[in-house]
Structure formats: C-alpha cells, structure tokens
Amino acid sequence: VSTQSTGVDNMDNDATGLKIAVGTFNKSKLEATEEALKLLFPNFKCTLLPVEVSSGVSPQPMSDTEAMSGAISRAKQAKATFEGADFALGIEGGVQYLVDRWFQACWVAVIDKQGSLGIGSSPRLELSSTIINQLQSGKELAQVVDEMTGQTDVRSGQGVMGILTNGLLPRKDSIRDGMIYAFARFISDKKYW
Numbered sequence: 238v239s240t241q242s243t244g245v246d247n248m249d250n251d252a253t254g255l256k257i258a259v260g261t262f263n264k265s266k267l268e269a270t271e272e273a274l275k276l277l278f279p280n281f282k283c284t285l286l287p288v289e290v291s292s293g294v295s296p297q298p299m300s301d302t303e304a305m306s307g308a309i310s311r312a313k314q315a316k317a318t319f320e321g322a323d324f325a326l327g328i329e330g331g332v333q334y335l336v337d338r339w340f341q342a343c344w345v346a347v348i349d350k351q352g353s354l355g356i357g358s359s360p361r362l363e364l365s366s367t368i369i370n371q372l373q374s375g376k377e378l379a380q381v382v383d384e385m386t387g388q389t390d391v392r393s394g395q396g397v398m399g400i401l402t403n404g405l406l407p408r409k410d411s412i413r414d415g416m417i418y419a420f421a422r423f424i425s426d427k428k429y430w
Contacts, residue, residue, distance in 0.1 A: 256284050256322045257283050257322060257324050258318060260290040260311030260327045262289055265395075269328075269410070269411075270412075273416040277420050277424060286318075291310070293306065297372055297377040298329060298331030300331065300333055300334075301358075304330060308344040308346040308356070311328065313325070313327070314327075315327060323350060324349055325348045326416070328345050328412060330378065332378070333361075339363070341361065342362070342415075343411060344357075346419060347423065353423070357416060357417065359411035360414065362402075368385075394408075396408025398410075398411050
C-alpha cells in the first residue's frame with residue numbers, strides 16, 4: 238500500500254462512494270469499467286452512471302487520433318450529463334496503420350471533477366487485410382466480425398480481440414488494462430505529473 242500523495246487520497250466521496258459516469262451502454266465496456274474500478278479503488282463503492290452519447294467521430298475510426306478524440310468526446314458528454322460524478326469515462330475503438338500493418342485498439346479517456354484528463358489505450362491487436370479491406374469499403378469492425386463469425390453483437394461480448402485470441406484475451410480485459418493506464422495520473426504520486 239502506497240503512502241504517497243495521490244489524487245485519490247483527497248477525494249471527497251460521500252457515503253455512497255464514487256460516482257463514475259460512463260459514455261456507453263455497451264456490455265463489454267461496462268464490464269471492463271467495473272473490473273478496472275475494483276482494482277483501482279478497492280476501498281470505495283463505485284456506482285456506474287452509464288449514458289448513451291455520440292463519439293463525434295466516424296462510426297469506424299481509422300486512426301488513433303480519431304479514436305482518441307471519440308473517447309474524449311464521450312467522456313466530456315458523460316461528465317456534462319452527470320455533473321456530480323467523481324470521474325467521467327469515454328471509450329472508443331479504432332484501427333491504426335503502423336509500419337505496413339493495421340492494428341486495432343480501444344482508447345479510454347478519464348476526466349475528474351476538476352477537468353483533468355487522463356488517456357490510456359488497450360494493447361494493440363494486428364488485423365488482417367481480409368478485415369481491413371472491408372473496413373476501407375465502409376463497414377464497421379463490429380459488422381465485419383459479426384458477418385465473419387456468424388454471431389450477433391460480438392462487440393458487446395468478446396469482441397474481435399477475443400475472437401482472434403481464441404478467447405484468451407476478450408475485449409473487456411483489453412479495455413480494462415487501457416482504463417487503468419488512463420487513470421494513472423489520478424492514482425500515482427503527484428510528483429510524476
């Protein structure tokens with residue numbers, strides 16, 4: 238247990254604990270949020286306040302910049318909806334071209350009561366040209382994966398990350414890790430920021 242000064246040390250939480258606004262109703266994103274919060278704030282009762290918001294970006298972000306902007310937009314809208322929340326979260330998946338390959342990642346934005354912003358991302362997963370060609374023709378990754386697997390709403394379950402890792406690393410686990418990174422500025426010693 239750290240005795241260093243963090244932003245969590247001085248949080249004025251009431252008897253109900255922490256209120257966390259989340260800019261989504263997506264099942265895997267909410268499960269990832271619950272898991273991350275249990276690790277981040279084991280001594281707090283966290284109440285999720287989900288709300289449907291627009292990302293403000295294209296339905297299928299094709300760059301990290303676009304996906305990160307979508308996550309920030311979602312967090313800002315969640316914060317505006319639940320003004321009393323201790324934190325507001327936005328999560329947005331997207332693909333990025335790097336060194337002759339395409340990768341998928343989810344970006345997470347966290348905004349505290351004072352308006353400070355933390356950003357993190359999930360691990361990256363390489364996508365095949367078979368999938369990318371369909372994205373470049375205008376389809377969303379969720380639609381492509383549903384069609385390829387014959388399943389419905391894969392993104393609310395294991396996601397493409399779970400499909401391509403044979404269930405070893407489902408979407409919620411990847412998002413959880415990115416969320417912990419996004420909270421780093423709020424849980425680590427202030428001297429680092």
